[in-house]
Amino acid sequence: MSSAAESSGFARVRFRGAAPPVLLLSILIVLPLFGLGPNWTRLLFVTFVWITTSLAWNVLGGFAGQVSFGFAVFYGLGAYTAALSINAGINPYLAFLLAGITASTASLLVGLPTFRLRGPYFAIATIGVSEAVRVVMTNLAVTGGASGYRIVEHGAFRQIDHYYTALGLAGVALLVSLYIRGSKFGLGLIAIREDEEAAADAGVNPFTYKLSAHAVAAALTGIAGGVFARYAAYIHPHGVFAFHTSVAILLMPIIGGIGTIWGPVLGGAVYGLVQEELIANFPQIHLLLYGVFLILIILFEPGGIVGLLRKLFRWIEKARRDPGDHPTGASRDQVLWRAGRAQRREL
Amino acid sequence: MTKYFGGLAALKDVSFDVAAGGIYGLIGPNGAGKTTLFGIIAGSLAPTSGTVSFHGRDVTGVKSFQAVRAGIARTHQISRPFKSLSVLDNVTVGIRFGRGRVHGSANVRREAERILELVGLSHSTALPASTLCVGDQKRLELARTLAAKPDLLLCDEACSGLTDNEMVSVLELLCRICRLGTTVVFIEHNLKAIFSICDRVLVLNFGEKLAEGPPEQIQNDPSVIEAYIGKT
Amino acid sequence: MSAADLLNLLIAALLLAGTYAAMSVGMTVIYGVMKIVNLAHAGFMMLGAYFVYELFSRFRLDPLVGVLLAFPTFFLIGVAVHWLLVRWIPASDQPTLSSLLLMFGLWLVLQNIGYLVWGNSDRSILTPRTLLTLHIGPINVPAVRLVVFLAAAGSLAALEFALHKTWFGRSVRALMQNRYAGRLVGINVERTARLTFGLGIAFAGAAGGLLAMLYSFSPDFGRAFLIRAFVIIVLGGLESFSGVAIGATILALVETFSILVLPAGYQPAIAFALLVVALVVLPGGVASLLTKRLRLA
Numbered sequence: 001m002s003s004a005a006e007s008s009g010f011a012r013v014r015f016r017g018a019a020p021p022v023l024l025l026s027i028l029i030v031l032p033l034f035g036l037g038p039n040w041t042r043l044l045f046v047t048f049v050w051i052t053t054s055l056a057w058n059v060l061g062g063f064a065g066q067v068s069f070g071f072a073v074f075y076g077l078g079a080y081t082a083a084l085s086i087n088a089g090i091n092p093y094l095a096f097l098l099a100g101i102t103a104s105t106a107s108l109l110v111g112l113p114t115f116r117l118r119g120p121y122f123a124i125a126t127i128g129v130s131e132a133v134r135v136v137m138t139n140l141a142v143t144g145g146a147s148g149y150r151i152v153e154h155g156a157f158r159q160i161d162h163y164y165t166a167l168g169l170a171g172v173a174l175l176v177s178l179y180i181r182g183s184k185f186g187l188g189l190i191a192i193r194e195d196e197e198a199a200a201d202a203g204v205n206p207f208t209y210k211l212s213a214h215a216v217a218a219a220l221t222g223i224a225g226g227v228f229a230r231y232a233a234y235i236h237p238h239g240v241f242a243f244h245t246s247v248a249i250l251l252m253p254i255i256g257g258i259g260t261i262w263g264p265v266l267g268g269a270v271y272g273l274v275q276e277e278l279i280a281n282f283p284q285i286h287l288l289l290y291g292v293f294l295i296l297i298i299l300f301e302p303g304g305i306v307g308l309l310r311k312l313f314r315w316i317e318k319a320r321r322d323p324g325d326h327p328t329g330a331s332r333d334q335v336l337w338r339a340g341r342a343q344r345r346e347l
Numbered sequence: 348m349t350k351y352f353g354g355l356a357a358l359k360d361v362s363f364d365v366a367a368g369g370i371y372g373l374i375g376p377n378g379a380g381k382t383t384l385f386g387i388i389a390g391s392l393a394p395t396s397g398t399v400s401f402h403g404r405d406v407t408g409v410k411s412f413q414a415v416r417a418g419i420a421r422t423h424q425i426s427r428p429f430k431s432l433s434v435l436d437n438v439t440v441g442i443r444f445g446r447g448r449v450h451g452s453a454n455v456r457r458e459a460e461r462i463l464e465l466v467g468l469s470h471s472t473a474l475p476a477s478t479l480c481v482g483d484q485k486r487l488e489l490a491r492t493l494a495a496k497p498d499l500l501l502c503d504e505a506c507s508g509l510t511d512n513e514m515v516s517v518l519e520l521l522c523r524i525c526r527l528g529t530t531v532v533f534i535e536h537n538l539k540a541i542f543s544i545c546d547r548v549l550v551l552n553f554g555e556k557l558a559e560g561p562p563e564q565i566q567n568d569p570s571v572i573e574a575y576i577g578k579t
Numbered sequence: 580m581s582a583a584d585l586l587n588l589l590i591a592a593l594l595l596a597g598t599y600a601a602m603s604v605g606m607t608v609i610y611g612v613m614k615i616v617n618l619a620h621a622g623f624m625m626l627g628a629y630f631v632y633e634l635f636s637r638f639r640l641d642p643l644v645g646v647l648l649a650f651p652t653f654f655l656i657g658v659a660v661h662w663l664l665v666r667w668i669p670a671s672d673q674p675t676l677s678s679l680l681l682m683f684g685l686w687l688v689l690q691n692i693g694y695l696v697w698g699n700s701d702r703s704i705l706t707p708r709t710l711l712t713l714h715i716g717p718i719n720v721p722a723v724r725l726v727v728f729l730a731a732a733g734s735l736a737a738l739e740f741a742l743h744k745t746w747f748g749r750s751v752r753a754l755m756q757n758r759y760a761g762r763l764v765g766i767n768v769e770r771t772a773r774l775t776f777g778l779g780i781a782f783a784g785a786a787g788g789l790l791a792m793l794y795s796f797s798p799d800f801g802r803a804f805l806i807r808a809f810v811i812i813v814l815g816g817l818e819s820f821s822g823v824a825i826g827a828t829i830l831a832l833v834e835t836f837s838i839l840v841l842p843a844g845y846q847p848a849i850a851f852a853l854l855v856v857a858l859v860v861l862p863g864g865v866a867s868l869l870t871k872r873l874r875l876a
Binding site: 065067113116117118120121124125127128129131135138139243284285286290294295298299 | 616664667668673674675676677678679680681683684685686687688689690691692694695802806809810842844845847848850851852854855858859
């Protein structure tokens with residue numbers, strides 16, 4: 001399966017290759033019935049939340065190519081909105097919706113000034129915005145300031161509810177990603193990523209498209225923040241609004257495979273499942289590992305884990321074919337491989 | 348169609364009209380302001396003063412995607428394909444975001460294949476655009492621009508970097524496009540190419556209009572010849 | 580607020596500006612020559628702070644001497660980093676995301692090195708100078724701030740000299756204007772880039788040491804200053820050194836006088852807000868980085 005084949009699927013079926021994920025989803029749905037244990041449930045819950053933020057970020061960063069370093073803003077705003085709403089007596093699921101709406105609205109405020117900037121300047125500006133909001137929230141007495149905010153919910157805590165909520169949310173994020181990628185909207189986003197001016201010259205309205213992608217990504221991230229907040233029952237600015245949260249949100253899809261569908265899922269899964277292990281056993285070096293991974297990816301395989309796997313499959317396929325039997329076939333593979341290399345030159 | 352242009356540091360009081368249907372050439376030495384002119388018409392740039400009117404409407408300073416909706420589309424001097432998309436998907440962008448009312452993925456695909464056949468790229472539809480050679484990339488950009496169904500096509504240096512044979516086929520393509528109803532204005536350095544197919548030619552030099560008229564008139568214009576001394 | 584108080588605030592702001600300027604030239608010179616936005620600058624500032632701290636706490640070396648030593652040390656480190664990592668990034672006339680992410684990865688690594696070696700408690704450098712205040716008429720100047728300012732100003736002056744009077748400096752300025760043309764006139768671009776990167780990191784390390792004399796620090800130290808550095812160079816036009824001085828002065832003035840109107844807790848947000856404002860509202864001064872240059876046919 002080459003990148004060319006994947007990208008030419010725009011006009012075609014959106015849910016191609018749905019069998020393995022459906023299987024995976026079924027397993028995840030029935031898993032708790034077999035007795036998962038609180039630890040694993042929590043682990044999977046966190047993983048689903050991260051998969052959601054990864055897929056969300058990927059809509060803006062992967063499809064549209066606008067790398068934001070400040071998604072913690074939306075995560076945090078979602079978390080606080082949900083927390084405040086739940087404490088005010090609003091139904092949790094409605095609170096999640098409100099979280100998404102708040103985050104989306106904020107994304108418009110953030111995007112309007114910053115989307116005039118290109119590439120790295122946009123990235124830096126998003127750091128500025130995110131950090132500014134964190135400082136403000138740290139000082140805001142109404143929401144508890146630096147000491148954080150607690151959610152008081154009446155009724156027993158049922159971990160399994162949270163598990164299914166997060167799983168559902170991740171599923172929604174996945175469906176949204178798949179839908180966007182196969183739609184005209186997604187095509188426009190990718191055109192913007194490849195060459196924003198040429199996209200505009202071809203008829204795409206870059207500003208509204210970027211803002212829309214931002215709004216979708218922010219909404220999902222905000223809901224994820226809300227879902228997490230309800231589970232944790234206690235949130236604070238140097239957790240949900242922290243720079244390292246923004247970093248985590250962007251690292252997962254990049255390491256997994258930026259711009260793909262399964263890259264963010266893989267990235268989120270790896271991060272969620274591994275992070276616990278790391279913090280337990282190697283708390284000292286997790287930044288080092290992420291930094292090294294990022295460096296290796298940029299230097300050698302910008303396509304992330306998914307990119308590596310694709311190359312692996314292509315290599316296996318080529319090795320299966322008899323060398324010398326189909327010279328034109330081989331040269332076309334070479335062409336595609338060179339194309340992949342050329343692609344790697346520009347991120 | 349009537350268009351008037353005003354001054355920009357690169358263009359000083361350039362004014363001209365382009366009537367519907369027909370091929371126009373835009374020539375001039377490097378730095379004369381030709382690409383700037385295209386940029387202003389197509390919306391990538393805004394003029395410091397002056398207006399652009401199209402089909403009777405004032406379209407000065409519209410953004411480039413709005414220009415596409417109005418019916419003006421351009422190609423670039425140096426091709427700008429969407430590199431990681433396939434050739435087919437590149438054209439699909441033009442179809443989906445242009446003026447054509449093509450709906451349904453099957454129809455879109457058919458239309459994209461039709462346009463690719465028109466420009467001669469049918470054999471490369473699935474390849475990533477980054478793998479094409481320069482000449483094919485120019486054709487791809489032409490295809491993508493045509494897919495938007497413009498009334499006015501601005502073609503910036505369609506023939507640079509091509510062999511003589513390739514150039515002939517590009518010129519034939521432009522004639523075909525014109526016959527199908529699109530007005531074509533193209534920038535070209537190769538004067539033989541210009542004079543062979545254009546109805547009228549506009550000559551720019553140092554941002555100012557030097558001459559305008561049918562090819563025979565331009566060819567014999569002493570000021571044009573003087574501006575081009577030393578150029579092929 | 581008496582006139583003397585305002586005067587003191589002004590002096591404090593100007594002293595701060597000098598330090599901010601020294602902090603930012605490192606990023607400017609790397610960006611100008613290589614179009615790389617060096618996020619790892621924060622990491623190197625942090626290492627510079629710890630470098631000076633270690634020399635001070637272990638060998639009783641005056642921090643100023645430590646800063647002086649930081650220059651060559653971090654220059655070599657910078658050259659090594661460039662040779663190992665940075666040279667693999669394809670060169671470009673526009674800043675790329677690959678370079679940004681690579682530098683970001685490097686920053687993560689540097690931060691972790693900081694945590695591994697020094698833990699996450701705050702350190703600070705306390706010398707007799709730290710507590711000394713000079714009184715000149717109505718003006719009260721903490722001695723350490725004055726000293727840091729002089730050191731910063733001195734290093735900037737040395738940089739200006741190097742840029743204008745040495746062959747290397749001329750190559751740097753040429754490459755900042757046009758990389759391709761520089762190659763055409765015989766400048767060894769790769770070598771100049773490597774040396775420039777080293778120079779940028781040298782300034783990062785030295786600036787970190789200077790800042791360590793003023794503030795307490797931890798491995799997370801660089802981030803707030805990184806944003807400030809970026810504000811400064813954006814305000815100043817990203818590619819000019821006089822611009823850095825202007826930007827540093829503006830930021831320092833706004834930050835210092837903001838305590839008159841804002842509660843202290845919000846002060847860090849000023850740099851962040853100013854950054855966004857600068858990027859968005861000043862297209863005039865930073866036109867070259869927000870839009871493509873007009874291509875004249």
